[in-house]
Amino acid sequence: xxxxxxxxxxxxxxxxxxxxxxxxxxxxxxxxxxxxxxxxxxxxxxxxxxxxxxxxxxxxxxxxxxxxxxxxxxxxxxxxxxxxxxxxxxxxxxxxxxxxxxxxxxxxxxxxxxxxxxxxxxxxxxxxxxxxxxxxxxxxxxxxxxxxxxxxxxxxxxxxxxxxxxxxxxxxxxxxxxxxxxxxxxxxxxxxxxxxxxxxxxxxxxxxxxxxxxxxxxxxxxxxxxxxxxxxxxxxxxxxxxxxxxxxxxxxxxxxxxxxxxxxxxxxxxxxxxxxxxxxxxxxxxxxxxxxxxxxxxxxxxxxxxxxxxxxxxxxxxxxxxxxxxxxxxxxxxxxxxxxxxxxxxxxxxxxxxxxxxxxxxxxxxxxxxxxxxxxxxxxxxxxxxxxxxxxxxxxxxxxxxxxxxxxxxxxxxxxxxxxxxxxxxxxxxxxxxxxxxxxxxxxxxxxxxxxxxxxxxxxxxxxxxxxxxxx
Numbered sequence: 001x002x003x004x005x006x007x008x009x010x011x012x013x014x015x016x017x018x019x020x021x022x023x024x025x026x027x028x029x030x031x032x033x034x035x036x037x038x039x040x041x042x043x044x045x046x047x048x049x050x051x052x053x054x055x056x057x058x059x060x061x062x063x064x065x066x067x068x069x070x071x072x073x074x075x076x077x078x079x080x081x082x083x084x085x086x087x088x089x090x091x092x093x094x095x096x097x098x099x100x101x102x103x104x105x106x107x108x109x110x111x112x113x114x115x116x117x118x119x120x121x122x123x124x125x126x127x128x129x130x131x132x133x134x135x136x137x138x139x140x141x142x143x144x145x146x147x148x149x150x151x152x153x154x155x156x157x158x159x160x161x162x163x164x165x166x167x168x169x170x171x172x173x174x175x176x177x178x179x180x181x182x183x184x185x186x187x188x189x190x191x192x193x194x195x196x197x198x199x200x201x202x203x204x205x206x207x208x209x210x211x212x213x214x215x216x217x218x219x220x221x222x223x224x225x226x227x228x229x230x231x232x233x234x235x236x237x238x239x240x241x242x243x244x245x246x247x248x249x250x251x252x253x254x255x256x257x258x259x260x261x262x263x264x265x266x267x268x269x270x271x272x273x274x275x276x277x278x279x280x281x282x283x284x285x286x287x288x289x290x291x292x293x294x295x296x297x298x299x300x301x302x303x304x305x306x307x308x309x310x311x312x313x314x315x316x317x318x319x320x321x322x323x324x325x326x327x328x329x330x331x332x333x334x335x336x337x338x339x340x341x342x343x344x345x346x347x348x349x350x351x352x353x354x355x356x357x358x359x360x361x362x363x364x365x366x367x368x369x370x371x372x373x374x375x376x377x378x379x380x381x382x383x384x385x386x387x388x389x390x391x392x393x394x395x396x397x398x399x400x401x402x403x404x405x406x407x408x409x410x411x412x413x414x415x416x417x418x419x420x421x422x423x424x425x426x427x428x429x430x431x432x433x434x435x436x437x438x439x440x441x442x443x444x445x446x447x448x449x450x451x452x453x454x455x456x457x458x459x460x461x462x463x464x465x466x467x468x469x470x471x472x
Contacts, residue, residue: 008335012312016339018176020308025183027301029190029219030056033212036194044209047145050138051213054129055153059160060271062118064264066165068256069111070311071318071399073172076103078322104173104240110252111165113245114260119158126154149213156217163224166231166241172315173237178230182223190219259399262408266395269408273415277423277441281434284427288434291373294363295381295438298351299388305343306389309336310396317400326464333397333456340389348382373434380438387445394452401459410451419444 030052037048080103130150133143170179193215200206207214231237274296281292313336320328350358355375363374391414398407423440426432432439 004331005335005338008331009339012309012316012332012335012339015171015174015176015315016308016312016336018180018308019171019311020305022176022180022183023304023307024301025180025187027304028187029183032187032191032194033216036191036198036212037209040198040209043141044145047142048149048209048212050133050142051130051146051149051153054126054150055157057268057271058122058126059157060267061264062115062122062157062161063164064267065118065257065260066111066115066161066168067263068259068399068402068404069107069165069168070172070315071402072107072256072259073104073169074174074315074318075322076107077173078319079103082323101240104169105242106249106252107256108165108169108240109242109245109248110256111169112162112243113248113253114256115161115165116158116245119161122157122161123154126150126157145209148210152210152213153217156213156220159217159224160220163220163227166224166227169241170227170231170237171311172318173240174315175234175237178234179227182226182230185226186219186223189222190215193218259402259404262404263399266404266408266411269411269415273419273444276420277437280423280427280437284433287367287370288373290363290367290370291377292434292437294359294370294374295377297362298358298378299381299385302344302347302385303388303392306340306392309340309389310392312336313393314396314400317397318402321400321463324467326460326467329400329460330457332400333393333453336393336397337390337453340393341386344385344389347385351378351382376435377438380435380442384438384442384445387442387449390449391445391452394449394456397456398452398459401456401463403455403459406455406459407452410455411448414444414448414451418447 033052034045034049037045040048080101127150130147133146134140138146167176167179170176194212196202196204197207197211197215198209199211228241228243231241278289278292278296282289313332316332317329320326320332355378356371358378359371359374363370391411395407395411398404419440421440422443423437426436426439427434428436430436
């Protein structure tokens, strides 16, 4: 058993580690933007932060629409491998092998078509939201800056989603190495472009806050181009890559959208859940909100481990089911949870033993009240992050079964029917304040994790039972 777990962990890690590092690099990208905006002043930071919140909400929903591309690609590639093993020489075998690249190529075209539509719609919505800001109670100075920032960010949504579509394609083919290199390089490029466009060096105009948005859009375009060129140089990926979205199969597009809408809704629901808890924390004063924000940022960074494991597990489940190996699909769940538990245990020990050290980058440790609240929250977080990782892995596992609607329904129950009411009751009725909010978060995430993992296990049981008569 230990040797099997070790072998499965290595197989999962080959895909998960590059994805985790890619996620952390993307966090560094947004952190760079925040730091640069903060250097411009408080008003600029407020306006830029508002614009980025709007952009990220639309970007996250768009990413959700193309997330299933990786699963569909992995399944198609696995079926092709299986046919190559089973088939012998002959015209029928050759025709089946030729169909495999066509299947993957159709998925890539459809993914880019969905990304294009989502990017255009999202950009238009971004501009419309920018124009509506004066009616949303924002200060005039903040509105003016946020609008220009949104106008600069809007064109970047299209290449951003193109990049995400290609990302899912490369991950589905289990070749994420170029993705990691490009994302890490983009952090440095973004920082340099930010500085140049903000301050107008090298003869370029001084754009101030708008320069941050322009730099971000430019980096998205460059990263898409870089990933495309890297894929074209890859002998395994190049034959499958097609940018001709006019040839996209409407049925494949429909399938991707059908799978993607619940994923996008899940992402949006989760973001909304945490946003509401932030508003609740703010009602207990600035120290409570500062503590909540600092701990939430820590959770967000560590959460990227879960995201990487979830994506890797999801891709591997799609692959193993296409190969008909239900036993491997079961082991993937246990392996992903074991890997997550190992990392979360190490992080949790740090939270409990050296809270001041881990909070220092995010919180003014000179504020005794905020530090005291945050230290309390870290104790809860040490347990909460196990369930946070487990529920994210659960969503990914169900995505591997193409069960995106079930995952969405469960997260609605866990977040909004259990987590949010629990947070309110514990914070207000029991007067636990911010600690109560986080205990409610813990309750909601734990409920979500248990329900998701149970659904995955039962779904596998049904799949195996359905195939038994055929194999008997």
